[in-house]
Amino acid sequence: MAQVVLKNLKKSFGTVDVIKGVDLTIEDGEFVVFVGPSGCGKSTLLRMIAGLEDISSGTLSINGQVVNDLQPKDRKIAMVFQSYAIFPHMTVRENVAFGLTIAGASKAEKDAKVNEAARILQMEHLMERRPSQLSGGQRQRVAIGRAIVREPSVFLFDEPLSNLDAALRMDMRMEIGKLHHDLSATMVYVTHDQVEAMTLADKIVVLRSGSVMQIGSPMDLYHNPANLFVAGFLGAPSMNFLDVTITEMDDTGCTVRNGALDPVRIPSLPKGDTAAKVGDTVKLGLRPQYLIPSIDPASGTLHGKVILTERLGSETVVDLALTDGTKLIVALPEDAQFERGREVSLSFGPARAHLFTPDPELQASAKH
Numbered sequence: 001m002a003q004v005v006l007k008n009l010k011k012s013f014g015t016v017d018v019i020k021g022v023d024l025t026i027e028d029g030e031f032v033v034f035v036g037p038s039g040c041g042k043s044t045l046l047r048m049i050a051g052l053e054d055i056s057s058g059t060l061s062i063n064g065q066v067v068n069d070l071q072p073k074d075r076k077i078a079m080v081f082q083s084y085a086i087f088p089h090m091t092v093r094e095n096v097a098f099g100l101t102i103a104g105a106s107k108a109e110k111d112a113k114v115n116e117a118a119r120i121l122q123m124e125h126l127m128e129r130r131p132s133q134l135s136g137g138q139r140q141r142v143a144i145g146r147a148i149v150r151e152p153s154v155f156l157f158d159e160p161l162s163n164l165d166a167a168l169r170m171d172m173r174m175e176i177g178k179l180h181h182d183l184s185a186t187m188v189y190v191t192h193d194q195v196e197a198m199t200l201a202d203k204i205v206v207l208r209s210g211s212v213m214q215i216g217s218p219m220d221l222y223h224n225p226a227n228l229f230v231a232g233f234l235g236a237p238s239m240n241f242l243d244v245t246i247t248e249m250d251d252t253g254c255t256v257r258n259g260a261l262d263p264v265r266i267p268s269l270p271k272g273d274t275a276a277k278v279g280d281t282v283k284l285g286l287r288p289q290y291l292i293p294s295i296d297p298a299s300g301t302l303h304g305k306v307i308l309t310e311r312l313g314s315e316t317v318v319d320l321a322l323t324d325g326t327k328l329i330v331a332l333p334e335d336a337q338f339e340r341g342r343e344v345s346l347s348f349g350p351a352r353a354h355l356f357t358p359d360p361e362l363q364a365s366a367k368h
């Protein structure tokens with residue numbers, strides 16, 4: 001069991017700063033997920049915890065002991081990669097036992113630990129097969145089994161499910177959640193997949209260009225994103241962002257409007273790196289699930305026209321063009337009826353809306 005603490009952790013490859021000072025406490029038994037766009041440093045940070053990547057500065061501690069210079073094998077950490085890295089010429093049993101064999105464990109110890117891992121992962125019937133006789137999900141279980149038998153204090157997973165198809169990914173996601181529950185182990189998990197992040201994590205760390213944008217429980221990040229980046233990253237379909245002008249503002253909130261939005265008071269202030277004032281253009285964030293469309297033109301504060309209705313079964317997603325030309329997405333339960341071309345107005349609870357100061361970097365990337 002282990003608590004892992006990162007203090008101002010930095011990593012540079014030559015002159016390129018890849019991890020720019022990360023502070024994070026991973027509590028004993030916690031499931032922490034790193035998310036963020038490709039290249040933001042998720043794998044690098046995980047590899048620094050594993051000891052596979054040198055730390056340029058800052059400290060990494062496990063159970064209060066600084067381990068910056070400790071060899072990977074001495075950290076009591078096991079890592080599971082996206083590519084399973086299992087040996088094709090060995091049986092499943094030999095693959096799972098591999099680390100124990102290298103460490104010179106007795107046959108009795110190997111048998112006991114391997115059988116226990118097989119039981120936990122429900123692969124007792126697969127133990128004498130070779131990897132070529134397994135499905136992708138079963139191979140990934142072998143890789144996880146190999147980590148389990150080492151009885152690590154911390155499990156690290158780097159996108160372990162991204163090579164699997166959607167159905168298998170869901171099964172394995174549940175298995176990893178169950179494994180965490182059964183072993184009560186500390187786990188750090190990297191993924192691109194926000195559903196994996198939301199469902200597995202006790203705590204999500206959102207990374208961007210080597211810096212932490214926000215740390216919190218899944219629902220905390222969902223309901224209280226600290227900036228435009230986090231708001232746009234979590235939630236499906238993504239949050240809508242409208243450019244609006246602040247017409248009034250006090251300590252408790254502000255009134256905003258634009259060409260398609262009647263003045264509405266939002267009981268919060270714009271969040272983000274910079275301060276905002278009356279007259280500024282900010283982003284109004286509205287989750288697709290919190291918009292209520294109506295064909296009565298007087299019933300809402302936002303006005304637009306239906307462009308497309310997409311039926312997903314459990315949800316119907318309606319694309320709208322607002323009267324100022326902005327696109328907006330609304331997510332409705334099951335088979336709501338809104339035919340193409342229909343004029344609608346939309347209402348929303350102001351307390352469920354978010355305001356953010358603009359993010360120049362995000363706007364630059366959105367144009368490309």
Ligand SMILES: Nc1ncnc2c1ncn2[C@@H]1O[C@H](COP(=O)(O)OP(=O)(O)OP(=O)(O)O)[C@@H](O)[C@H]1O
Pocket residue numbers: 013016018036037038039040041042043044045192
């Ligand atoms: N050995 C290296 N030398 C130089 N730059 C590197 C090295 N390893 C990684 N990088 C750079 O560090 C940055 C972070 O890489 P990293 O692999 O941690 O990203 P990631 O968040 O895991 O991305 P992905 O989601 O695509 O796996 C990238 O810009 C990458 O090009």
Ligand SMILES: [Mg+2]
Pocket residue numbers: 042043044
């Ligand atoms: Mg990676």
